[in-house]
Structure formats: C-alpha cells, structure tokens
Amino acid sequence: MTLELLKADNLGAVQHGFFTRKGGASSGIFAGLNCGVGSSDQTEIVAINRARVAGAMNVDAGALAGVHQHHSADVVTVAAPSNERPKADAMVSNTQGIALGILTADCQPVLFADTKAGVIGAAHAGWKGALDGVLARTVDAMVALGAERSNISAAIGPCISQRAYEVGPEFFEDFVAQDPEFSRFFANGQEDRMQFNLPGFGLHMLREAGVQNAEWIGHCTYDDEARFYSYRRTTHRGEADYGRLISVIRL
Known part of the structure; x- marks a missing residue:
C-alpha cells in the first residue's frame, strides 16, 4: 500500500508530510x-517503516x-x-538533507519553516509540553539559527480534537492557574468533566510566540482509526500498546 x-x-x-498509518509493514x-x-512492535519492522518514510x-x-x-x-x-x-x-536545523521526524498518537505534531532563512523545526506538543512552552522554545531555537519570527510558518498536524478530549477538573485548574484566559479552551462536558481544545491552545501558543502564519490542518486522531493511531482510543479499549504516527520536515 502506498504511503499517505x-x-x-x-x-x-518546503518538503514535509504528516504521515498517516497507511502503507506500513506493521x-x-x-x-x-x-x-x-519506543513501542513494543518488532524492531526490524519499525526500521522498515522508518526507511519508507525516509525514502518518501x-x-x-x-x-x-x-x-x-x-x-x-x-529543544x-x-x-x-x-x-x-x-x-x-x-528539534531545529538549518542543515540541508536532514529530516526532522516527530512521533505522536493524539498529541500535536507541529512543523515549522522559515524558507527565507533556511531554518526548520519540528515539535511534539501534548498538553504538558504546550503548557510548559515547547512551541515558543522551538521558535527561539530557530531564531538562534537565523530565522525571523515574522517569516516562520507553523502547521499543526492531526491530533485529538476537542470533542474527543475529555479531561478532569484538576487538568482545567492547572491551565487557569497559569492564565485565567486559558479557560476559553475548555467546554463543559458530562458532570464535572470538560472538553479541551488542544489544537486551539497550540495555535494560541504559536501566535503568542510571534508566529502569525499558523494553522491546524484538521483531522482527529481519535475518530479516524483507519488513518491514525490514538493513545486515548487504545486506553479506552484496554489494548497493550499503540502505534506512533510520524510527521517530518526537511530542507
């Protein structure tokens, strides 16, 4: 099957791709x-999959x-x-021929590029990394390599959507303790539960870091099993492990 x-x-x-689970050997x-x-899949099979991604x-x-x-x-x-x-x-790089690959299975894969400066970046941004500033620090590291904030574009790939991301009150409190305005990324759910907008929060943090050209390409990893792995879906099913998607960018 062809890679997607x-x-x-x-x-x-700029050459990049948010790879789905299609076309692999696992x-x-x-x-x-x-x-x-880091999964319990066969090491040699994972190597085959990664080699196919590199080839693509x-x-x-x-x-x-x-x-x-x-x-x-x-970073x-x-x-x-x-x-x-x-x-x-x-990761960030300004080296031709290096591909940066980030793994996710519900968290945000974020790819960055300043094509004028020839600087790229890739970040894994779950709720904790995003809250702790991984996106801003990626931008800072790109600037250290010669990028200009105003020239950086960033794209968030497939990740868990707000409708599928139920969280508890302690989770909500961690966010509003840092900034009460973060409450706008939560919607009421069942009883004391809430629904968290991870990509919406990621876009906010990117713009706060000076990246105005930022977008989420859509696609919920939890809802589309045929195309995406999902840690939360696996947890709900009580399965032993789960696959990891890869998102890649190169100069």
Whole structure:
C-alpha cells in the first residue's frame, strides 16, 4: 500500500508530510506505518517503516533525525545525521538533507519553516509540553539559527480534537492557574468533566510566540482509526500498546 502523507498549505514548497498509518509493514494492533521505536512492535519492522518514510522524504534512513520524547519543553539543534536520540520534544536545523521526524498518537505534531532563512523545526506538543512552552522554545531555537519570527510558518498536524478530549477538573485548574484566559479552551462536558481544545491552545501558543502564519490542518486522531493511531482510543479499549504516527520536515 502506498504511503499517505498530509500537507499543510501554509508550509508551501518546503518538503514535509504528516504521515498517516497507511502503507506500513506493521501488523496486529500496530497495523500500518508504526514508526515508534519506543513501542513494543518488532524492531526490524519499525526500521522498515522508518526507511519508507525516509525514502518518501528523499533522504537516507540515517538522515531521519528523532528524539527521545518525554513531554518536555526541551529543544535540540540537529546539525548532522546521528544515531543518537537525545531526550527532548523538539528539534531545529538549518542543515540541508536532514529530516526532522516527530512521533505522536493524539498529541500535536507541529512543523515549522522559515524558507527565507533556511531554518526548520519540528515539535511534539501534548498538553504538558504546550503548557510548559515547547512551541515558543522551538521558535527561539530557530531564531538562534537565523530565522525571523515574522517569516516562520507553523502547521499543526492531526491530533485529538476537542470533542474527543475529555479531561478532569484538576487538568482545567492547572491551565487557569497559569492564565485565567486559558479557560476559553475548555467546554463543559458530562458532570464535572470538560472538553479541551488542544489544537486551539497550540495555535494560541504559536501566535503568542510571534508566529502569525499558523494553522491546524484538521483531522482527529481519535475518530479516524483507519488513518491514525490514538493513545486515548487504545486506553479506552484496554489494548497493550499503540502505534506512533510520524510527521517530518526537511530542507
């Protein structure tokens, strides 16, 4: 099956893709393009999937950079191919031929580009990373490489939608404790539960960081099982593990 990658109009001609689960070699609960090296899927199958992604991005498998994601606001600069996966949740680069790949399964994959300066970025932004400032820190790291905030475009890929993202009162309190205005990203749910607008919050944080050209390309990972993996869907079903989607950008 052919790989399926979704594009963001506002990233223009820069080579990028939010890959769906279609076209991969994994089977069972991971069926499709599982690129999660931290999953319990077969290591060699994940390597095949990642090699297919690298091929689709016209780079060698070794040039597909990744990080050991841990829901932080940590950002690393990638200058050359490496087998290392430093602990971080975002990457930036100004090196031709390097592809930055972020893994998600409900969290926001965010791809950045300043085509004039030749600087790109990729971030994994779940609720914690987004609240802690991973998106602003990615922009700061791009600026350190020569990007201009006014020239940076950012696109949020498929992630969990507000309708599917039920949270408890403690979650809501964490947000409004930081800024009471953040209450606008929540809607009332059943009883004391609320529905959180993750991509809406991501767009807000991007604009606060000076990125005015930002968009969410849509698509709810929870609702569309044929195309996307979802941590929350897996949790609701009591399954043992879940696949990870990959989103990639390169110069």
